[in-house]
Amino acid sequence: MALVDSGGQAVAECVVVDARRHGELLAQGIAAVLGDAGVDRRDLGAVVVGLGPGPFTGLRVGIVTAATLGDALCIPAYGICSLDGLGAGERVAMTDARRREIYWARYDTDGTRVSGPHVSKPGDVIEQLRGVPVVGFGAQVHAEALVGLDVRPEPKYPSAPALVERAVALLGSVPEPLVPMYLRRPDAEQPGPPKRVTA
Amino acid sequence: MTGDEPLVLGIETSCDETGVGIVRGTTLLADAIASSVDAHARFGGVVPEVASRAHLEAMVPTVHRALETAGVRLSDLDAIAVTSGPGLVGALLVGVAAAKSYALALDVPLYGVNHLAAHVAVDVLEHGPIPEPCIAMLVSGGHSSLLLVDDVTRALQPLGQTIDDAAGEAFDKVARLLGLGFPGGPVVDRLARDGDAAAIAFPRAKPKGTYDVSFSGLKTAVARWVEAHEGEVPVADVCASFQEAVVDVLTSKALEACRDTGVEHLLIGGGVAANSRLRALAQERCDAAGVRLRVPRPGLCTDNGAMVAALGSRLVAAGVPASAMDLPADSSMPVTEVVNR
Secondary structure: OEEEOOOOOEEEEOOOOOOOOHHHHHHHHHHHHHHHHOOOHHHOOOEEEEOOOOOHHHHHHHHHHHHHHHHHHOOOEEEEOHHHHOOOOOEEEEEEOOOOOEEEEEEOOOOOEEEEEEEEOHHHHHHHHOOOEEEOHHHHHOHHHHOOOEEOOOOOOOOHHHHHHHHHHHOOOOOOOOOOOOOOOOOOOOOOOOOOOOO | OEOOEOEEEEEEOOOOEEEEEEEEOOEEEEEEEEEOHHHHHOOOOOOHHHHHHHHHHHHHHHHHHHHHHHOOOHHHOOEEEEEEEOOOHHHHHHHHHHHHHHHHHHOOOEEEEEHHHHHHHOHHHHHOOOOOOEEEEEEOOOOEEEEEEEEOOOEEEEEEEEOOOOHHHHHHHHHHHOOOOOOOHHHHHHHHOOOOOOOOOOOOOOOOOOOOEOOHHHHHHHHHHHHHOOOOOOHHHHHHHHHHHHHHHHHHHHHHHHHHHOOOEEEEEOHHHHOHHHHHHHHHHHHHHOOEEEOOOHHHHOOOHHHHHHHHHHHHHOOOOOOOOOOOOOOOOOOOOOEEO
């Protein structure tokens, strides 16, 4: 999480890489960032949140936090594709989708997203990603399946200030509903008929 | 805050209902619910990911429905309470994150509360102060617990619980094998009214020396009986006989606990407490034993936000310290813990 002033400068930031603890850490981090910057919560002008793609549970924690914060403070909450906050310029931004898959999106030279976000098996997309710098920890997790690509060591994760930067153009507009980019349907299968209990 | 009448908003997302309730003191002002039950029906049970997605969509709109009904603004609130466990962790987290964010933005205390304690506390809204001590029987699709309640703001003492299926789960499973759809409780209750509860002698597990119960064997016995039956299955008789076995076991154990502890009040809550036969038999047996029975109206027995707000209000009034901002969702929160800190 980060607090960014009207000039686009990050005045406080708090980063913890722990995909299992968003529920515990996020609200506390927001309070800490406000405290560090000496900013009253009522002075906030907007909230920006990553809409994913990413692990569903953490994604929902972020989105519901942004939605309710915006609601309670009567300020707009803008959603941005999380991959848009990973790197800059021409690139492929890639995060780990687990299940041997990647989330990825492709950006042109002026940083505009031209493809994605997608969820794919690395082997299915490797050909179309050749020759473009690949950023994000997902590329390192799946390095063996991505041999031959131009994988850069940094940046690894989407950053909150970068998401805010992408949202600047939206400030003042009526925010779109915060719809998570799940990209996958829930795992649930319709059951067959009940099993017999007698032989 | 008007004297000792705190205005509390309660959020409940432990399973498939997004519930937001608003309580002033012990007065219910609003109880808004968005249920995702229809989305689960074709899967024959609650799918956690489907429930979590629905909670996220429903959260802010449900809060606003509650505020409108109550005729209050967010800035009027004195505290936020939320179910922090037990329940489905992904579902709980949506409510917990929302509650934290409201508490932070409004600068009011946050209470992460136990779902089962909230099922007990809700009756204050309908029948006044909770009689303490009392025996509480909480029966739903996820729980079948017998508890001794000395002070609902402090701790609940577990006396017994199901060792396998929850009572509501047994209703769902029997409904499924009879092809009656999901959820099973309401439809079995309705069909049982036209059936003979003595038609089939289904087994009743009442182990001695424990307040634990078991419904897995009963469920299998119903399946065996239905499979062995030739010709058209007498659905109403099966429903009535099965239901009678469940409510017989539950009420026997509850009254046994009252007798053994000398406690004169029994409180029943949870979704299965909406069952008409359970309510009737519990009343009959309590009357015979000189025990005073309290059961909230069905809408307050099933999961809802009002129960969370009701408990939150009690906690504020009792001066119980609030939860911290790093409050976790605890899917297996013990019933001995009323507030998570």
